[in-house]
Amino acid sequence: MFTHIMIGSNDLERSRAFYDATFTALGGKLGEKDERGRLIYNHDGGRLMITRPIDGRPATAANGGTIGIAATTADHVRAWHEAGTTHGGTSIETPPYERPNGVFVAYLRDPDGNKLTARTKAA
Template identity: 55%
Template sequence: MFSHMMVGSNDLDRSKKFYDALFSAIGGREAMVDPKGRLMYMHNGGIFMVTAPIDGQPACHANGGTIGFAMETPEQADAWHAAGVANGGTPIEEDPGVREGAGMKLYLAYLRDPDGNKLCGLHRLG
């Protein structure tokens, strides 16, 4: 449905530390850095990028926006969340755990990256 996701950052070194830890926690690799200095993560068929805004204005997060990352297990979601918090992220919403609604049962872990982008580690339960 989508080709990639990209978020802005005001400090790419700080973002690299944070996202390298997140992706390492779920079996991914550290960022590749393109000639423009953008961070690129490729994992499980998806591409996630971090960049300084092209227009030169400060990066800011989307109010109401969330970027969801698929997790293989609840334990992987917990490791992802812990890696994020240990590397400059902020836990938000409720503690990681099961949420039910609309006939679905999900394991969710929410945090904000150092620039305020809202992230969710999601595992669909049977």
């Protein structure tokens, strides 16, 4: 259904440090900048793009929005969470944990306040 998700950032280098760390923790690759200066992350068939807002106003996080990122194992989720908190992210909700349905999940806010979750598939 979706081709990509694009979010805004007020500091692309700070975002690059955060997302490079979190995606490599999941076994992904470092982000690349395109000709417009946007950061692009490709992972497991999905694409996340990060840009300064084109209207020149400050980037803000979506109130009520969450971006879900697929992880292969609980260890990947833990590594993603640790990489995120080490690189400017904030742990939110609960520590990484397994839900009753077998999904292992963790939540972070990136340095610009966007809410993210990394999770495994249900067992």
